[in-house]
Amino acid sequence: MANPFLVLGGIAVGIITATVGVLTVPGWVADAQDAAAYSDLRNIRSAMANAASTHIHVASFDDLDNGEWGTRVNLSGGVELTGFGHDANGWCVTVKAASGNHFAASDRSSTIGAGATKEVAADEAGCNIVPPHEDGDDEPPVVEDLLEAFRPGADDDTPLTLASSLRSVVGYVIDTAVPGEVLEPGPDANVSPHWAVTNLIVNPSFEMNTTGVNASAGASSPTVSTAVGGVIGSKSMRWTTTASDSNVMLGGWDGVAATKTAKVTPGEMMSASISLRSTVARPALLRVGFRNESGASLPVVFDSETKTTTTNGWTRYAVTFRVPDDARYAYLIGRATGNSVGQFHYADGVLLHDGAYEVEPFDGTSSGPNYTYVWAGAAHASSSSRTPSAITRHPDVLVWRAGDTAYFFLSHLLATTDYELVYEGGKWWLRTG
Ligand SMILES: [Ca+2]
Secondary structure (H helix, E strand, O other): OOOOOOOOOOOOOEEEEOOOHHHHOOOOHHHHHHHHHHHHHHHHHHHHHHHHHOOOOOOOHHHHHOOOOOEEEEOOOOOEEEEEEEEOOEEEEEEEOOOOOEEEEEOOEEEEEEEOOHHHHHHHOOOOOOOOOOOOOOOOOHHHHHHOOOOOOOOEOHHHHOOOOHHHHHHHHHHHHOOOOOEOOOOOOOOOOEOOEEEOOOOOOOOOOOOOOEEOOOEEEEEEEOOOOOOOOOOEEEEEEOOOOEEEEEEEOOOOOOOOOOEOOOOOEEEEEEEEEEOOOOEEEEEEEEEOOOOOEOOOOEEOOOEEOOOOOOEEEEEEEEOOOOOOEEEEEEEEOOOOOOOEEEEEEEEEEEOOOOOOOOOOOOOOOOEEEEEOOOOOOOOEEEEEOOOOEOHHHHOEOOOOOHHHHHHHHHOOOOEEEEEEOOEEEEEEO
């Protein structure tokens, strides 16, 4: 349709002004806002066509806006120019409506592109360039735009299970936040967590003696054994059952010893774990108990899941808990039920440490590629620590907390890596920074 305000090759100035009456219709505000952006882009297209027909290179939107080339385009109220590109290959203009939706027009297509970002809109409009913002670098990051809206309703630890592949974690998050979106091919990294942990159990691996072990109800004769090897080192602690229910204190303060070990702080999250195996498979669990300053045992205990031991391998038992108000010291109990008198159970790798995450068993003599291990004092008679030998990445950074945006989660995780997430040309890329 001919535009009466356009004068080919002329000097007369026409004014193209969007008028969108539906703006006043209640309940249709977003549609009207989008319609205003559509209308403006149609006017811009007409103006650009006019400029092209008179062989004028329009270098910026200002050239349209000031009417220098015989055409003036005013944007509707609420419509923001987000990009203007014009080079030897063609032109592309992007705008953002008051609704937050993005729109684009180009010389390549009669379609007005629309999308959640200007890149998507530009792609749909056939743009062969994604125009830079007119105002330079005050444009918010597009990745943030796309990932700022989604917040999980509950803590999501899926990323923790995917940590061996950063691409898997990032792919999961963007697909969750913007369903259907995928990462383009690219490099990957292992982002498994590595963090410092101190084991408060002073004789965790029974390589020298059974100090700290007390045979309790239904148990006798704790002894160092090489019969089934160990989880840490080559030995474990064996005890003999004397009743159907058999209980052994595996470490922590017994309430009597002059040196009080396994000191705990009320309110803190902690975890405990052990490995067990048996000469006859039995249901078993790990129990955490507490004492006050004078050694009295508190009524509250925390039990791991009950699992049946096996005769040919180790089973790991773990429990995470919040230290009760009156607790000052902790102790650990291994408990097996349904026993025949005289059978054996074996225990090794006793851990008690801060934090809500189970860790691989270790003591101050352990070795491995990811940590250095030390005893705080005498070997097998003091607390022991593991310290990351390279990067520290706490598992908290891999748990997507309820209410945190996808952008918040990913930006904190990516800050622990050399990678950055880029959204370009309507596609997601994970790149080394
Ligand atoms: Ca051992």
